[in-house]
Amino acid sequence: KRSRDTREVRDYIRTIVDFPKEGIIFRDVTTLFADARGFRMAVDQLLSPYAGEAIDKVVGLEARGFILGGAVAHQLSVGFVPIRKKGKLPGAVISQAYALEYGEAVVEIHDDALKAGDRVLIVDDLLATGGTAAAGISLCARLGAEVIGCAFVIDLPELGGRKLLEGMGHEVYALTS
Ligand code: PRP
Ligand code: ADE
Incomplete structure (x- = not known):
């Protein structure tokens, strides 16, 4: 008889040192996404705190947040809204700049993707400095939506996100650190 598989979500995440540059310990979720059991566990666990909550839209942050957010939205039977890096969305957008380690980046959302009062769950793979998520929250708020939660697979708490x-004023939920 085969022994029961006791691997947790964290066990499927690969660590790659010095990517994309020296000193960074990169958390690679492609190994989690590639495993049927791991991916299902991650999506199910991301949803679990929001059971019974009214949610109108899942908002995913480019690019890894699309993979998780799409699956979460499907499971909740709600729509999915992407927040993308500048210049990728075809329609009318609103933009938000945020700080990177060096310089600045800009993310965008279609200006008609959310409506006032929409209850939104933000999903991404990883919370580091929180700059990306904070910009995403701002975009949702500027469209009048209410961010009811921010769910991540990985939280790197030492980076302050x-x-x-x-x-x-936002609740953060993460599966592992
Ligand atoms: C990574 C990660 C988060 C963000 C977290 O995305 O997927 O979105 O960084 O960092 P922060 O909390 O310091 O903002 P990245 O910008 O590398 O984009 P990608 O998913 O398109 O590769
Ligand atoms: N985004 C920001 N920091 C990261 C890290 N250490 N691993 C993967 N993605 C990241």
Whole structure:
């Protein structure tokens, strides 16, 4: 008889040192997504705190947040809305700049993708400095939507993202650190 598979979500995530540059310990979720059991576990666990909550849209952050967010939206039977890097969305957008380690980046959302009062769940693979998620929250708020939660597979708490989002009044949920 084969022994029961006791692997947790964290066990499927691969670590690659010095990517994309020296000193960065990169958390590679492609190995999680590629495994049927791991991917299902991650999606099911991301949803679990929001059972019974009214959610109108799942908002995913490019690019890895699309993979998780699409699956979460499907499971909740709600629509999916992408937040993309500047210049990728074809329709009318609103834009939000945010700080990177060096310089600045811009993310965008279609200006008709959410409506006032929509209850939104933001999904991404990883929370580091929180800059990306904070910009995403701002875009949702500027369209009048209410961000009811921010769900991540990985939280790197030493980088301050959780503190930043909680300081903005948002609940953060993560599966592992
Ligand atoms: C990564 C990750 C998050 C973000 C977290 O995406 O998927 O979206 O960084 O970092 P932060 O909390 O410091 O903002 P990245 O910008 O590398 O884009 P990608 O998913 O398109 O590769
Ligand atoms: N995005 C920001 N920091 C990261 C890390 N350490 N691994 C993967 N994605 C990241």
